[in-house]
Amino acid sequence: MTKSVTLLFAHGAGFCKEIWEPITRRLGESSLLQNAAVNTEFVTFDFRYHGSNRDESEPPQLDLSNPEAPRVHHSSGDLTTWTSAEILERVQALKSKSPDRLLIGIGHSMGACALWSAEIQQPGTFDGLILFEPVYGNANVDHIVNFLVSITLQRQSSWYVYSLTKHFDLQSSLLIDSTSRPLREAAEQHLRAYDNFSAWDRESLEAYIKGGVVEDKSTGQTKLACSPIMEAMLYCSRLMFCSDEQLARVKCRVVFHSGRRSKMFLPSIFEEMKGKWPRIYSVGEPIPRSSHVMVMEKPAAVTQKIIESLAELEPFRASTPQSRL
Structure with missing residues (x-):
């Protein structure tokens, strides 16, 4: 009998659902x-403020009171709270x-x-989790936030190509009127x-x-769907x-994966979880050169x-006694 499973993909801050396509x-x-024994469905989506769910209705507030530690404030600053609520809505x-x-x-x-x-909020929501570097811990990470916010705020986020449309103004006797048009190619x-x-x-x-660059009809600009200041706000959470x-x-x-060169993942924290709850948590070998x-x-x-993680989870585990790839 064919079993069915949905793989729900959730992207990181500043990205979009399309990054899962490769x-x-x-x-x-x-x-x-x-x-043939497993019917698999892929589901991807854009979190709020990202991709097709771009939202600039509430402008973030930039705080430069300490120039060496810029911060961005917004009502959605409690990142894990609203993103997990969005996940639970989608799961429902x-x-x-x-x-x-x-699932x-x-x-x-x-x-x-x-x-x-x-x-964690609703145990049993998922039948397995494969997590790539959840940003987790209680350490002081101000120095990392300072760096991420600073470089993100410097990023170009909108593009114009300007072209002069010349016509003669009889009143001022000047060549005037420049118009601009958005150009996705420039972005x-x-x-x-x-x-x-x-x-x-x-x-x-x-x-x-494909998903992270959009045309803003209200301004006539080509923009990043998640603006740098909004992305910086997420890092301040x-x-x-x-x-x-x-x-x-x-x-x-729950299987944790990481990049070997990452500065955002502390293996010892997750190895400790594995030691305390081995039936729940496991930690994969880091991905080289990443x-x-x-x-x-x-x-x-x-x-x-x-693939390796799925092969250890139902329904794939029961369906692949030998070959995993």
Whole structure:
């Protein structure tokens, strides 16, 4: 009898649902997911303020009272609270539509925290979680926030190409009237040449451009869907942190993955969880030559990690006694 499972993908801060496309393409081509005994559905979405859910109705407030530690304030500053609430809403909609389907969450950074927090709040929400570097802990990370906010605020976020339309003004006797038009190509060329994205896989970069660059009809500009100041606000949020009682509530297997060069993931924290609750938590080997944004840098390696993790979870575990790939 064919079993059904939904893989729910949750992206990180500043990204969009399209960044999963290079990964879901590879997953769909894998022998694990081509197994006729399991019907697999992929679900991706944009968190609020990102991609197709872009929202600039409430401008963030920039605080430069300490120039060396810029901060951005906004009513959505409690990141884990509202992102996990959004996850729970989406899960409810999925389960009301297909109550018998198993549900496995796959997330990166902000999205990983949101999935994990949703399971902690409502144990049994998921049948498995595969999490790439949830930003978790109670350490003082002000120096990291200072750096992330500073470089993010410097990022170009809108593009114009100006062209002069000449006509003669009889009253002023001057050539006047310049008009501007948005040019998506300028934004795409800028992002393809952007040094901070140079380590990204080219297919992943194109996927990000596809969903992360939008035309703003109200201003006539081509913009990043998640503006730099909004992205910086997300970095100013308090880190996810839970008590032992909360961590032990989880009712599904949780696998953590990371990039070997990452400065945002402390393996010792997650190894300690594995030691306390080995039936819940496990930690994979770091992905070589990758950072916190390994999802963008190494989509093939990330896909392989997902396949290996899925092979240990139902319904794939029961369907693949030998071959995992």
